[in-house]
Amino acid sequence: MSCSLRPVERAHRGRVEALVRATGLFRPSEAETAVEVLDESLAGEDDYRWLGAFDGDTLAGFVCWGPTPGTEGTYDLYWLVVDPARHGQGIGTQLLSDVERRLRTDDGRLIVTETSSRADYEPTRAFYEHRGYTRAATIPGYYTPGDDLVIYSKDL
Ligand SMILES: CC(C)(COP(=O)(O)OP(=O)(O)OC[C@H]1O[C@@H](n2cnc3c(N)ncnc32)[C@H](O)[C@@H]1OP(=O)(O)O)[C@@H](O)C(=O)NCCC(=O)NCCS
16 A cells, blocks of 8 residues: 655654664664754755655655755765565655656756665665665775675666
8 A cells, every 4th residue: 555755744753763763773863863854854954855655644654865965966865764564565665766756857867875784784775776776885894893884876
């Protein structure tokens, strides 16, 4: 069942933080960062754009992306998070596809996203790889010794 896609609003701050925490993948400080970035966007900052996937009134997932400073037509995908109880139902694909569609109509050329080499990110890496993203670069030991930064990109 597909969700309806619409803006994330102030009322969803707590839910955004809870969803980031619920993945079990991110540090607590990253959940706080997500809410801070949402606040900046709601205050009119255009560097970060948000879209929520809603099941009725419930935020089931969200995506946050924005233009990469100093580039022409390159965009960073900062967050893509789906409620773990709803993984595998197509919500992440729905959100990602909609961002790509928006970027194509907005002179977007390249989309870049960063993830980790950790084993618990294997489903995340598979998700991107199955959706046309290629592993563009790796920085060994970036996060911690043995935990590499893995950068994916997709030519739109
Ligand atoms: C990655 C993520 C956004 C995918 O969202 P989703 O709604 O589960 O994805 P979809 O249902 O659209 O697609 C399922 C695909 O995702 C992959 N996947 C990733 N995690 C999964 C999970 N826990 N359960 C089922 N499928 C998962 C599967 O490999 C599947 O791939 P396939 O269709 O090519 O076989 C979601 O799993 C998530 O929030 N993960 C934690 C946060 C994260 O890693 N975000 C990305 C970096 S910020």
